[in-house]
Amino acid sequence: MTKIKYYYNEESCSYEPVKIPLKIKLFRITGYLFLAGIIASSSLFGYYKSNPTPKEDMLISNREKLNIQWGILKQEIMLINENIADLQLDDHELREILELSDLPAEIRDAGIGGDNQITNLKSQNLKFEEQIVNSYQKISKLKAQLKIEGLSLDTIAKYAAARDKFWAHIPAIQPVDHKDLRRFSPIYGMRLNPVLGKWMLHRGLDFMGERGVPIYATGDGVIQLAQMTYGGFGNLIIIDHGYGYQSRYAHLSRIQAFNVKKGDIVKRGQVIGYMGSTGRSAGIHLHYEVLKDKAHVNPIGFFQLELETEAYHKLLLLAKENTAPLD
Ligand SMILES: [Zn+2]
Structure with a gap:
């Protein structure tokens, strides 16, 4: 049979x-x-x-x-x-x-x-x-x-x-390639804001790397926003994935932030922008958020299962260092 x-x-x-x-x-x-x-x-x-x-x-x-x-x-x-x-x-x-x-x-x-x-x-x-x-x-x-x-x-x-x-x-992959990842902050939730010095919610994950490393779309979707913002996120990209999912990529590079514009259709794994430290940021990193039906969810629940063994171990190792978010 x-x-x-x-x-x-x-x-x-x-x-x-x-x-x-x-x-x-x-x-x-x-x-x-x-x-x-x-x-x-x-x-x-x-x-x-x-x-x-x-x-x-x-x-x-x-x-x-x-x-x-x-x-x-x-x-x-x-x-x-x-x-x-x-x-x-x-x-x-x-x-x-x-x-x-x-x-x-x-x-x-x-x-x-x-x-x-x-x-x-x-x-x-x-x-x-x-x-x-x-x-x-x-x-x-x-x-x-x-x-x-x-x-x-x-x-x-x-x-x-x-x-x-x-x-x-579904936003199901890591937005930064593990070879470009220097540090990683798994802290999602309440923590001391490194810029404002106040206890605040951190509703995303922080990926630290060199300035200009590529940022990848984590799922298929449409670019909802790709521009400089003034609420603390600096240069920001938002992807609408449909099915109630949205992903956000903040603090993108000052020099070359965007590889896409509003309305573009993107595929998972496509380079959408580049890492930087614009907005309310204490260092070069990507602040990454996932929303489901307009509510924040911890992105790690989505991409950790998709990681290859090597990338997963690296993420675990970096996460153990318990790096504080850079916001
Ligand atoms: Zn952050």
Whole structure:
């Protein structure tokens, strides 16, 4: 039984690649059904042809041929059954991964449909009627199951694409490359403001580095603001990521702050500006904030899971130094 792994591709920031193998399976099973149909038809043809013949030896010979063909047909049906069961399992697992509700068993199973071929066969009063009808009923059911699986996989693919889009927009990476990171302040919350000397909320994380190091968009979105501000943040970029998410990048460089302008569409990992110390800042750093539905949240909850091992250890090490924010 083929198991399909569903994984998160860090380069494209998306879940991949379940569609192709499943489509191949569908294609393969459709081929089997076609083959089974040909065998059934040729068996029937042989039977019609031979039934009216009066010679007994011819009948016996034809009967033997039919038996062999029925044997092949039964094997084919078994094989298709196994393949559809595999497909159903993949479907079930994908739905679990994507937190989609499972298909009800009665729908997935597909009842025996009133196939025209079966009705016609029943009226022929053939000697092999029962076997023929049984086989056609099985094929008819398999065709129905396959159709249901096809529709179900289309639904899953559409849902997965919507999830991909959602994940691409979440501010989920570190805004400063770990190679450019000199110090890091994990302090989020109340602390003594280094410029004003008062206890104040620090509602972001501070990344310290050299002046001019690149700052990266942490998720796909639209630049909402990229300009000098006077509220303490200095040169500031705000990205609207949609889905209620916003990220803010403050104290950007005085000389070259912005690589983007208001209204630009940006992708995760795109350079949007450069580190500096403009505004109310006690040193060169990036003050980084994430908001969800207009409320501040601690950004570390978003990007720490996306870090590679080396970057994660470096961040831990820098965080242990317990560097105070530079605001
Ligand atoms: Zn700060």
